[in-house]
Amino acid sequence: MAPFSDEKLPSHGISLDVTRAVLNRAGCDVQIAILPWNRVVTGARNGDYDIITSLFHDPEMETFLNYSEPFFEAHVKFVRAIRSDTVFDGLSSLAPHSIAVGKGLLYNPAFDAADDLNKFEVTTTLQAVQMVAAGRV
Template sequence: MKKLAHICAITALLWGASPALADQRTLTVVADEWPPFSGEALPNKGISLDVISTILTRAGYEVRTSVLPWARIMSMATEQDIEIVGSLFFDPEMTEFVTYAEPFFSTDVRLVAQTGSVIAYTSVEDLRPYSIAVGTGFLYQDEFDQADYLNKVEVTTTLQAMRMLADGRVDLTLDSEDVINYSFRNHDPSLAQRIALQPGVLASQDIHMAVGNSVENRDAIIADFNRVLGEMRADGSLDQLLAVHTGG
């Protein structure tokens, strides 16, 4: 989910020169480790990096990809030393540093509890009694993110949060349904017997890429990306590419 200012990825020019001085047709797509959206061990480094690099290549750019720690990505963004950010949930605070392109994927943010537990809630306020493992800097849903009255226990990764939940060290965690199901299938299948997605959706979030506001050809990159994204939606090639990662 991406991530807060954990959100999904950034396309950045990091190869020794500032973005404004770099070759405007060469882009480096960087993302944090957030399977299945991005990760070094994933096919073509995950949904986000594959989709973004495919679209930009089709638009005529040369593309490189890299997976970096989220803290480094955020530092680069705030220092205006970045070109393109992908795997992001929309965050108004981030618009100080980047401009968003149209979304290329959507995902549901859902709560997870121990198997047999049912957490009934109709609002974020209803979650006040519970301890909740959250990723440091992750974005989930505006009201939840701003609810400083909740008992939030910060962790580094969703997998860490899920294991804490399975061991009874917290009452809840949450993330993109796609991320949670990926962890069940690939990281620790035993977790699927110990913890379970809760009914209901906390938020449906679109996943974007965004271009750093200091990039000289920012508007052209966004226009090219949006144009090719529309073409790929129309000709079915976006669905075909996503199916490689989602099994759809």
């Protein structure tokens, strides 16, 4: 998801741009495929890919992947429409609301485990922002 990796971003996003530069400097031939997250995870489990970018740390994925040291840090934030009076005051304050989340993405262990929240999966950041703007989440 943007800004880390997306076919529509310059150089396909910061994650792919940095990875490509490092591998090119090492003399490697780089072939990039931007795929749906679930397909990436399945391919990683099967050993289909040499490198996967834009990963958040997940202890379960450590059972079949080796993580490098991170080269950037991301902070996930909640976004609300300017006309909304919603105030974030812990996970329980989100219970009455619908929340757009990236399909298959990780956020924070407590949020990820909060099955009582009404999470609506989206495939792009743009889709999530459009849903917020339309008042759907």
